[in-house]
Amino acid sequence: MKLRIFILFLFLSLLRAQADVIDSLMTHPRDSIGLTSDSLVLHFLKESGIPISDNNKVKLLKSGREKFIDLFEAIREAKHHVHLEYFNFRNDSIANALFDLLAEKVKEGVEVRAMFDAFGNWSNNKPLKKKHLKKIRERGIEIVKFDPFTFPYINHAAHRDHRKIAVIDGKVAYTGGMNIADYYINGLPKIGTWRDMHTRIEGDAVNDLQEIFLTIWNKETKQNIGGEAYFPQHAGQTDSTNIVVAIVDRTPKKNSRMLSHAYAMSIYSAQKNVHIVNPYFVPTSSIKKALNRSIDRGVDVTIMVSSASDIPFTPDAALYKLHKLMKRGATVYMYNGGFHHSKIMMVDDLFCTVGTANLNSRSLRYDYETNAFIFDKKITAELNTMFHEDIEHCTQLTPEFWKKRSPWKKFVGWFANLFTPFL
Template structure:
């Protein structure tokens, strides 16, 4: 039997990484092993980790990036119009505004044409929304034939449920087309908000073999509430023209009990395994210790680390906590950019031109430790290049975080940042 030494070494690296992550063994061992991984490439390293964790990497996918709310909702409505059998949606929230009204109207039309529509939204996400869906409006939606339910309503005294919310943003149409990304359903993705300006976000449409993994996430969550769907009854259609749809995609599904560490592991391993460049866009950059240390290690190894965050935020104190952390990284060599073109809500990362991801995962404790999340991970140079190009376009609307910028901040804001940073395990 022929032994593949590279494969054995990769598996040893992953096994050691998982042992260190799970059992908190010496960090130096993990660092030594990951240094060896440079010869394999970060995409091979992550692929091996996914194999160990039984996260499938699906071939034969066509991926279309949707880089604005206008693009996302126009594309989504177009494919809803083409639906023949089923539409499944899972969102953190629907804002009670013009775009959700239009969406529910179109979905009602599809129900009248025999399409089954199931919609799941997070109960806490709805109540924390400044314009929530009220019960009377939900009754009206249901009267039009749409099956719409709240995920895990918080009932006294079980207030601990506020910690584990469904933060995903997914749509699956006819078991063939899926949407995944960072956008909920709200008209401010198109019109912006007066206080923070245009909403800059990112979504994508996937057609191909990875659709089954996105729909599997929906089925699991729907069954938590109503237990009606049977996964075996869903028939997935593979791409007929596989030569034209060859993007490799994995769906990173973070769940509090069954898969609590996969998001942290993925980001930590991807960052530590980088050899050239890491680019991050994230609206709430207050990372866990493992990810923060991974960035420091990458900087020490000479990797170019570029981090982009919004200068303004929709959540109080978050910019102060972010800047406190980011200024430390700047002093260690990171290139930090503050987006001024509105509110940057995109959650995206590219690594070494070979690996990239986008989805709902924020680099904060809520996403990485508590919430249900979903990202698409691309083992594809073309998609990664498109995301890099998008990053470079966003750079034109940024200002650098440097010593001069920091000096201009008041002592009060710096103190707020220091204090807010103490709360990052809960942000």
């Protein structure tokens, strides 16, 4: 009993210490600290135990076509293993082509492991059914559901695996906002073109993504996959500048607030600007507080969300929140060129994050999520260039625009906002 009390006390102390770091930095002006925003965030991540490596090569994949061409080519070159962890594999042409390719790799002696979320599979309109899974497994591909639904079903509602991770031979890894589905290339009839962002990473950060995959794979399958074959040594990147990457992972009941704190710290550390693209913008209190305080300090906070969405009520709830931020001083754009599903943020032109986390309660309080924080001016500039180009396809949220919204739309936004803790 005493041991349990001691462990609980230690756990609460660690959480309190992490919160104290954030609060102390939030209450001191940036010029009195004398550190740049990237230095502050790197220090915070290091003190929080986040794996950080400095010998990485990063490539941005700014469309579904780019992502799948790159991923398929990397899989074709696989010699030892292919690991895939996705919220869902849609039963469509791109997924079928992927499983055909994976089956060919199995014939070559490559180990193939794939995992998808049971809820993510159930919630898409072209799910992998038992007959599909049977055929996939008959071809030598290990594929499992994360947390399959069993009675009582409500037990499985909270913590879903929303990650998108691919690791090939422990040498190349991918993460970002894209699942395996045709609509990342062809769009959807109701919302048009589907915009999204993914990253290809080479270097020591691949080991961090591999560790995340194998931890959940071994837990779910009761296997014990690991060893040097899955964690090869990575030489420094000689053909490009070595890039510092921190892989920030959110695992429920283990480091539940880490990703939320990393976002909040990044926003508050900003001295010049924060640019955000996020599809379901109904931020938690810590993110909202960081945004408010940064705006009050004169930081240029610019947020882009989509006018269209694949989830009802979310755009209205987002606009309700964004209207308040706009009145406080933020610049808000509504993207009209389709559905911008990217989860990216750029700070001070110094660093950025690309990953799976939405700025809502579902991602930051419940789900398994993974973001790459990339400390590189060139990569950040590439994202900022895309951001400014996308503004040409946006409508700015202004007081005049808000006045033109119907009373009904305003009411729907207010009502949807009441469900923020669950969106």
